[in-house]
Amino acid sequence: MEKRNNIHPPKLADRFFEWYCRNELQESIQGDLHEEFYSEVESRGLFKARLKYCLNVIRFINRHTLRRKPSETYYHLTSISMLKNYILVTLRSLKKNLVFSSINISGLAIGLASCIIIFFYVHKELNFDDFHLKQDRIYRVTNSYERASGTIHWARTPPALAPAIRTSISGVERVTQLRHADDHTYSVGENIFTEENVFYADSSYLEIFDFKMVSGDKSTALDAPNSIVITEEMAGKYFGSVSPLGKSILFDNSLNLQVTGVIEEVPTNSHIEFDFLISFSTYVVPDGYLADLNSWNWAGFWTYLEIAPNAEPEAIRNSISKLYDRDERATNLSINIEVQPLKDIYLESGKYSSIGGSIRVGSKPTIYILIVISGLVLLLAGFNFTNLSTAISLNRGKEIGVRKVLGAIRGKVATQFIIESIIFTLVSLFLAVLIVWLSRPYFISEIGIEMPGDFYGYLKFFPLFFLVTIVIGLLAGAYPAFILSGYRPVQALKGSLKTSSSGKWLTKSLTVFQFVVSIGLITLSIIIVAQMSYIKDRSLGFDKENVVKVRIPRDYMENQFDVMKAALLQNPRILHVSKTSHGFDGGSGSGSARIIGEDSEEGRQLAYYQAGYDFLKVMDIQLLEGRFFSEDFASDEETALVLNESSVKDLGLTNPIGTEIRFNNRDRTVIGVVKDFNYASLHSEIAPMGIVMPFAVPDLVVIKVAPGPIGELITSVQNTWNELDLNSPFNIAFLDDTIQKMYEKEEKLSRLITLFSILTVLLGCLGLYGLVSFSIQAKLKEVGIRKTHGASINQILYLLTRQFLGLILVANLISWPLTYFFANEWLNNFSYRIGIEWWMFAVSGILLLTIAMLTISNQAIKTALLNPITILRTD
Amino acid sequence: MEYKLGEFEEIVLLLVAVQFKEAYGLSITKAIEEELERSVTLSSVHTALYRLEEKGFVKSEIGGATSERGGRRKRLFTITATGLKALEASREVRNQLWNMIPKTAMG
Numbered sequence A: 001m002e003k004r005n006n007i008h009p010p011k012l013a014d015r016f017f018e019w020y021c022r023n024e025l026q027e028s029i030q031g032d033l034h035e036e037f038y039s040e041v042e043s044r045g046l047f048k049a050r051l052k053y054c055l056n057v058i059r060f061i062n063r064h065t066l067r068r069k070p071s072e073t074y075y076h077l078t079s080i081s082m083l084k085n086y087i088l089v090t091l092r093s094l095k096k097n098l099v100f101s102s103i104n105i106s107g108l109a110i111g112l113a114s115c116i117i118i119f120f121y122v123h124k125e126l127n128f129d130d131f132h133l134k135q136d137r138i139y140r141v142t143n144s145y146e147r148a149s150g151t152i153h154w155a156r157t158p159p160a161l162a163p164a165i166r167t168s169i170s171g172v173e174r175v176t177q178l179r180h181a182d183d184h185t186y187s188v189g190e191n192i193f194t195e196e197n198v199f200y201a202d203s204s205y206l207e208i209f210d211f212k213m214v215s216g217d218k219s220t221a222l223d224a225p226n227s228i229v230i231t232e233e234m235a236g237k238y239f240g241s242v243s244p245l246g247k248s249i250l251f252d253n254s255l256n257l258q259v260t261g262v263i264e265e266v267p268t269n270s271h272i273e274f275d276f277l278i279s280f281s282t283y284v285v286p287d288g289y290l291a292d293l294n295s296w297n298w299a300g301f302w303t304y305l306e307i308a309p310n311a312e313p314e315a316i317r318n319s320i321s322k323l324y325d326r327d328e329r330a331t332n333l334s335i336n337i338e339v340q341p342l343k344d345i346y347l348e349s350g351k352y353s354s355i356g357g358s359i360r361v362g363s364k365p366t367i368y369i370l371i372v373i374s375g376l377v378l379l380l381a382g383f384n385f386t387n388l389s390t391a392i393s394l395n396r397g398k399e400i401g402v403r404k405v406l407g408a409i410r411g412k413v414a415t416q417f418i419i420e421s422i423i424f425t426l427v428s429l430f431l432a433v434l435i436v437w438l439s440r441p442y443f444i445s446e447i448g449i450e451m452p453g454d455f456y457g458y459l460k461f462f463p464l465f466f467l468v469t470i471v472i473g474l475l476a477g478a479y480p481a482f483i484l485s486g487y488r489p490v491q492a493l494k495g496s497l498k499t500s501s502s503g504k505w506l507t508k509s510l511t512v513f514q515f516v517v518s519i520g521l522i523t524l525s526i527i528i529v530a531q532m533s534y535i536k537d538r539s540l541g542f543d544k545e546n547v548v549k550v551r552i553p554r555d556y557m558e559n560q561f562d563v564m565k566a567a568l569l570q571n572p573r574i575l576h577v578s579k580t581s582h583g584f585d586g587g588s589g590s591g592s593a594r595i596i597g598e599d600s601e602e603g604r605q606l607a608y609y610q611a612g613y614d615f616l617k618v619m620d621i622q623l624l625e626g627r628f629f630s631e632d633f634a635s636d637e638e639t640a641l642v643l644n645e646s647s648v649k650d651l652g653l654t655n656p657i658g659t660e661i662r663f664n665n666r667d668r669t670v671i672g673v674v675k676d677f678n679y680a681s682l683h684s685e686i687a688p689m690g691i692v693m694p695f696a697v698p699d700l701v702v703i704k705v706a707p708g709p710i711g712e713l714i715t716s717v718q719n720t721w722n723e724l725d726l727n728s729p730f731n732i733a734f735l736d737d738t739i740q741k742m743y744e745k746e747e748k749l750s751r752l753i754t755l756f757s758i759l760t761v762l763l764g765c766l767g768l769y770g771l772v773s774f775s776i777q778a779k780l781k782e783v784g785i786r787k788t789h790g791a792s793i794n795q796i797l798y799l800l801t802r803q804f805l806g807l808i809l810v811a812n813l814i815s816w817p818l819t820y821f822f823a824n825e826w827l828n829n830f831s832y833r834i835g836i837e838w839w840m841f842a843v844s845g846i847l848l849l850t851i852a853m854l855t856i857s858n859q860a861i862k863t864a865l866l867n868p869i870t871i872l873r874t875d
Numbered sequence B: 001m002e003y004k005l006g007e008f009e010e011i012v013l014l015l016v017a018v019q020f021k022e023a024y025g026l027s028i029t030k031a032i033e034e035e036l037e038r039s040v041t042l043s044s045v046h047t048a049l050y051r052l053e054e055k056g057f058v059k060s061e062i063g064g065a066t067s068e069r070g071g072r073r074k075r076l077f078t079i080t081a082t083g084l085k086a087l088e089a090s091r092e093v094r095n096q097l098w099n100m101i102p103k104t105a106m107g
Helices: A002-006 A011-020 A023-044 A046-059 A080-096 A098-126 A161-168 A203-208 A232-239 A313-325 A327-332 A342-347 A364-405 A410-447 A455-459 A462-484 A489-493 A501-537 A554-569 A615-619 A645-651 A710-724 A735-742 A744-788 A793-827 A838-864 A868-872 B007-018 B025-035 B042-055 B081-100
Strands: A138-147 A150-154 A172-180 A184-188 A191-195 A198-201 A213-216 A227-231 A248-251 A255-263 A276-279 A302-307 A335-341 A352-354 A547-551 A574-580 A589-595 A604-610 A623-626 A640-644 A660-663 A666-674 A689-692 A700-705 A732-734 B058-063 B074-079
Touching: A011 A023, A011 A046, A023 A046, A023 B025, A023 B042, A023 B074, A046 B042, A080 A098, A080 A364, A080 A410, A098 A342, A098 A364, A098 A410, A098 A462, A098 A744, A138 A313, A138 A342, A161 A172, A161 A302, A161 A313, A172 A203, A184 A232, A191 A232, A203 A276, A203 A302, A227 A232, A232 A255, A302 A313, A313 A335, A335 A342, A364 A410, A364 A462, A364 A489, A364 A501, A364 A744, A364 A793, A410 A462, A410 A744, A501 A744, A501 A793, A501 A838, A547 A710, A547 A735, A554 A574, A554 A700, A554 A710, A574 A615, A574 A710, A589 A645, A604 A645, A615 A700, A640 A645, A645 A666, A645 A689, A710 A732, A732 A735, A735 A744, A744 A793, A744 A838, A744 A868, A793 A838, B007 B025, B007 B042, B007 B074, B007 B081, B025 B042, B042 B058, B042 B074, B074 B081
Parallel strands: A198 A276, A227 A255, A604 A689, A640 A666
Antiparallel strands: A138 A150, A138 A302, A138 A335, A172 A198, A172 A302, A184 A191, A184 A248, A213 A255, A227 A276, A248 A255, A547 A700, A547 A732, A574 A700, A589 A604, A589 A660, A623 A666, A640 A689, A660 A666, B058 B074
C-alpha cells in the first residue's frame, strides 16, 4: 500500500478527465484507465504508464463522453412559451397574495422614488456651473491668510489684481472682476424697486461665462459707463412687453443707466446669482472708502480667469503670487494665492469666511450625507423586497414541487423567481416615477429640490434608473430563487416549506442591517433637528427677535436720518433706532488693518460693519470692554473703532482699548470690544471684525420694537414712511426672517432627512413584517404542539417575539458607533455645534422598538390565538 | 432485418459474448491485444462498446469494483439477443461466401 501512495496516475490529467466527462461514464472509464495504468507501471515503468495515461485521457474525448449542456436536454430560457408561462405564474401569484405583494411592490417603489428624488438633487449640486462651455478653463482667484488661530480663506481679492494679471501674466486669455452692488433702488417711471442681486462687471465677464444673450452684443454690452444688462425676468418687471434695449433705468434716483443687453434667466445652477449687471466702468468707489481701484489690500472683488487651453494653473498661480510680492504692494506679505477651478467654487465654498452676497454656496458634506442616505434607503428597500418575496414564496411549495416533478431543473425554478422579481421591480420603478411626478410640487416648494418638469428630463436618466432597477431585481430575486429552488420535490410537494438554518442567518442579518439603518437615520434626524434649532435659537450673539429692518434711499439717509429717527420714536412701541451698512444676512465690508507702531508690515483683512449710535442697543450685542459710539465724543465719527473678541485675539492685543490701528486707510483708536456675534453664517467661524461709524452712506435702518402685534407696528412704520414722502419702495423685513432664510438650506435638509427617516422606519417595519411571517410560519407546528400541551398565550407570544428583541438590541449596538461617527462629521462643519448626547440614541432605540413590537405583536397574537387543530391538521 | 457490423465492432461483440458477464472495457482491450496480437487503444474499445449499446447489441450494468481501480465500479457489458442474431447473421454471410469459393481455387 505504501507503494500506491507514490505511484498514481497524473492528477492533472485525472482532473481534466473529470471535468469533461459525463457523470454516468466517469466512474467506469476512470476505473478502466486506472487499472490499465497500474498494470502498465509494472510492465513498462512509471514514466511510460503516465504518458500513456495522459494520451488515453485525451483520446477519450468524443461525443459519447463529453458532458452535455443541461439545458439542451430540457428547454431554452429564451423560449417564448416558457417566458409567457413565467409571466402568467407571476400574475397568478400576485393575485393570490394581493395585499402582501402590493405592500412589497409599494415599499420598493417608495424606496426607488426617494432615491430618484435625491438623485436629482445631488445631480444638480454636483453639476453646478456646467453650462459654461469653457468650464474647464475658468478659475477664480482666492486668497488665504495663515493666522495663529488658523487659516482664514477669503474669496474676494483686491481691485488692482485683475488689471495686473491682464497686463503681465501669460497663459491667461481673459480676466474679469466683479463687484457686488449692494442694495439700491432702480426705477423706470413710476415703477421703483430695490434689487439685491446686482453686480458690476465688464464685457469679459460675459465672454468668459456663457450666459445666453437674447439681445445686445456680448463683447461690448458692458464696455461703456452707465450701461446695464438685465435678465428677461427683469425686462418684464420693469418694461412689460416693450423691448428694453436702449431704454434707461434710473439708479438710486440719480443716475440713468442705459440697457445694452438682455440675457436669459441665469440658470439655477450658477454659483453667481444676478438680475442686473452694470458695466464695471460705472463703478465709483463710494466717498469715505479712502481707497481706489489701484488698491492691493482691499479684498472686495471676485477675480475670474479664463486660462489658455494648454496653460498650467499651478504656473499661473505662482506668477500671480509674485504680483503680490512686489515692494510697493508689500502690505500683504503672508497671503497665499489659490486658483480655484470653476467646478469647485460652488461645493467648496464652506471654507471661506467672507463669500459676499448673491453667491450661491453649496455643501459637500450635505451631498455626502444625502448620497449615503439614498444608498441606504435603496439597500433597505432591496432587502425588504428580498425578505418579503421570500416570505410570500414560502407558500409556493406545491408549485415548485410540480415544476420539479415535471422535469424542471434547479436553474429553471430559480429563473421563475428571478423573472418574477424583475417584473415586480419594474412595476415598482413605474410606480416610483409616478410618485416622483406627483410629489414634485411638494419637493420643489418645501425642500427646494428641482426636478425636471418635462418628459425628456426623466427620459434622459431612464436608462440609469432602469439598469439600477434590474440589478435590484436580480439581486433581490437571487436569494429566494436560490433557497426555494433547492428543495427536493417530495419535500416541496408536502406544501409548507421550512427555512434552513443558513437561510435564517441571512434574513436575520438583512433585518439587523435594516434596523441599524433605521436607528441611525432616526438618531441622525434627531441630531440634525436639534442642531438646527440650536443654531436658530442660541449663540447668535444678538437678539434676532423684535428687530425690524427698513431700507431707505441713501440720499435720504445722508440728510434726513435724524428726522426719521425722531418720527419713529414717537411710537411708544419703538424702542431704539439705528443705521447699519449690513443686515446680518451674510454680507460685510472688508478692509485691511494694521497696528500702528508695530514693525510687522503684515496686512490683515478685517470684516466690518458701518453702524450708527445705539446699534448695540438695537441688536442687544454685549459690550465687553470700553464703550460704544456716543454723540458725546465728536471724534467717534472719524476715528473710533469697536472690535469683536476674535479680532482682539487675531491682532494679538492684550489691552485693546486705546490701541491705534490703521484700518481702511484711516488711523483709528479702539474704543470698545464687543462679544462675538454672528454676522455671517454659523457654518463659518466668526471672522475678525470691527464696527466703525459710517464713512459711506448706509441704507439700512434697524429698529428695536417692543413685543406685540406685528400688523399694527408695520402700519405705524409705513405711516411714518408715507409722511416723509420718500421716493422709494417701502421695504420692511424682520430680522428673524432674514436669519431663517440664511439657514433655509439646512432647514430643508433637516426636513428631507426627517422625511427619509420616517420612510426607512416604515420600510424597516415592512421588512420586519415579512420576516415575522416568515419565521412564524416555520414555527407554526411548534406553536400548535405547545398549545396542546397547555402553553398560555403569553408564553407563545414570548416564544415568537424574543428573537426579534434580540435582533433589535444587536442592531442598536451596531448602529450607535456608526451614527456617532457620521453625526460628528456633519456637526464638525458647524463652528457652533451641539454635543451628541445619550438620550438621542435612547429615543430612537425606544421609538423603533415600540414600532417593531407593534408590527410583531400583530402577527404573533394572531398566531397565538389560532386553534391548534387547524395548524396540526395540515400535516 | 439488417445487422450492420463493422469488422472491429464484430470482434468486440464476439469478445463480449466470450467473456460472458465479465466483459468490460479493459478486459476486452487486453483480450484483443493477447488473442489477436493486435494493438488497440482503450478509448477505441470503449467507443465501439458505446456504439454497440446504441445499436442495441449489448447492454451494460454497473458492478464489480476492485482495488486496482481505486474502488471504482466497472461497466459490465452483456450481449443481447439482437447482438447474438447480428453475430449469427454475420457468420452466415461469411459461411455462404466460403461455400461459394470454387474447389479449384483451394488447391
